[in-house]
Amino acid sequence: MNISLKISRLTLVMFLTATCAIAGWKTGTPLPNLAKFKLDGAVPDLAGKVVLVDFWASWCGPCKTSFPSLEKLQKLYGERGLVVLAVNQDKTDKAMRTFLTDHPATFPIVRDTQNQLIAEADVSSMPASFLVDREGKIRHLHKGFHGEKTLAEYEQEIGVLLQEKNKGKP
Amino acid sequence: MTPQSRHQGSLRNIFTPFIMIAFLLLMLCGLSGCGTVQPWERGTLSDYTMRADRDPGTESFREHVYFTREAAAGGRGVGGGGCGCN
Numbered sequence: 686m687n688i689s690l691k692i693s694r695l696t697l698v699m700f701l702t703a704t705c706a707i708a709g710w711k712t713g714t715p716l717p718n719l720a721k722f723k724l725d726g727a728v729p730d731l732a733g734k735v736v737l738v739d740f741w742a743s744w745c746g747p748c749k750t751s752f753p754s755l756e757k758l759q760k761l762y763g764e765r766g767l768v769v770l771a772v773n774q775d776k777t778d779k780a781m782r783t784f785l786t787d788h789p790a791t792f793p794i795v796r797d798t799q800n801q802l803i804a805e806a807d808v809s810s811m812p813a814s815f816l817v818d819r820e821g822k823i824r825h826l827h828k829g830f831h832g833e834k835t836l837a838e839y840e841q842e843i844g845v846l847l848q849e850k851n852k853g854k855p
Numbered sequence: 856m857t858p859q860s861r862h863q864g865s866l867r868n869i870f871t872p873f874i875m876i877a878f879l880l881l882m883l884c885g886l887s888g889c890g891t892v893q894p895w896e897r898g899t900l901s902d903y904t905m906r907a908d909r910d911p912g913t914e915s916f917r918e919h920v921y922f923t924r925e926a927a928a929g930g931r932g933v934g935g936g937g938c939g940c941n
Contacts, residue, residue: 740895744898774895774898804895811894
């Protein structure tokens with residue numbers, strides 16, 4: 686085979702690989718098994734639950750603004766099957782603890798110590814959140830937090846997802 | 856085909872792969888100089904010490920010098936005629 690043709694093919698393969706590598710989480714993507722990521726903290730049982738995975742950091746202003754809303758959602762819909770799972774991206778555990786002292790939360794919080802999970806999700810902004818249905822599929826994506834507008838969207842979407850039955854289980 | 860054009864054709868065959876490899880290497884060199892700061896890596900950039908206006912005293916002094924020397928009083932919402940006396 687002509688060497689220039691080989692090089693062209695190699696370039697094409699490299700390009701396609703790079704394109705696939707930056708795919709990230711999209712609507713319809715199944716939520717991966719969180720146990721395979723190095724998360725610091727206990728991940729609750731998510732089977733059959735509607736999950737709001739929220740990526741946040743203590744240095745991120747909108748994340749701070751979103752905390753009371755996430756708390757509200759957990760309190761309102763927790764008993765009906767919602768789990769708000771906040772995934773922290775701080776470099777140190779101390780930074781996260783200091784933030785949580787000032788902004789206490791009752792929903793589960795884990796720390797993505799090596800940013801593995803967020804890198805797989807490939808988010809384009811902070812905070813970023815993903816709403817997962819009872820079957821473990823990502824159904825809605827949110828970029829940033831825009832106060833009441835985002836909260837209303839969450840409530841509407843969570844309401845619909847909570848009403849859906851889990852087809853995998855009786 | 857004349858012997859001369861045949862010679863030119865074989866030269867092209869020899870050099871084309873080298874040109875392509877050189878082009879690829881050049882592209883790779885360019886890539887090494889670029890970096891994307893991911894959204895979750897912006898903690899350092901959003902640190903208080905990275906803010907240019909973190910010290911109100913220094914900022915006020917800098918603003919005063921700026922609008923005085925640049926004769927741009929009012930340009931940033933400050934009243935005055937550019938005399939440097941306010």
